[in-house]
Amino acid sequence: MKKYTYSARETDKSDKWYLVDADGVILGRMASEIAARLRGKRNPLYTPHADTGDSVVVVNAEKIALTGRKWDQKVYYHHTGYVGGIKAITAKKLLEKKPEDLVVHAVRGMLPKNKLGRALLKKLKVYAGPEHPHSAQQPEPLSIK
Template sequence: MKKYTYSAKDSDNQNKWWVVNAEGAILGRLASQVAAALRGKNNPLYTPHADLGDSVVVINAEKIVLTGRKMDQKNYYRHSGYIGGLKTITAKKLIEKRPEDVIRFAVKGMLPKNSLGRRIFKKLKVYAGDQHPHEAQQPETMSIQ
């Protein structure tokens, strides 16, 4: 009798919803645990080529913590597409302007750089305050160590 390894498919996904409170959490630790949940690495059926992850809602993004002197020294870059069009913003200014983007950039960098990673990233919802419109999905609370 031959035994075969089971390979999970996207249709096997149960897709739970989690809510994470980012207040006082360190950015990198939070992002790595959120990325693992989005990817489905906590699921026993985890398969690298399938989307078996859960949806994650992050609240209180404006109260995230960066260690050391990263608030002043960490820069985020984007380019306008024109010659000399490199734009730079520090983490401190980005948290004041758009605090959700700091968490989005950190999590996106930890996901695969392909079509699966882009699809997984759409299941991340980040909000600056403590309110979110996803109560209908009955999200469970995820604790960050």
């Protein structure tokens, strides 16, 4: 009798949807749980090279929490592509300008840096307020402490 390790294909998964309310939740704790759900690590069919994860909808991103003095000390950088074009913005200003980017940036850093990671990030939907257009998918509420 042959014994072998089962390797799941992307067609083997059943895509579930989860709803996360970010009101008062600490950013890093939430991002690590979301990244694990997107990757499929809570799934018995988990395969590192395949997308076996679920989709996640995050609401109330404007009410996210950071610990300590991170609102003023945490700085996000990006480059415009021009010489000397590095730009910096603090977490507090980014929350005012585009609160969804705080969550997306945190989750992106916890996913693989390849094609798979970019595909997984497309399954993350983040909204600043309490409304979202994904009620047809019937997302299950996911509580994060």
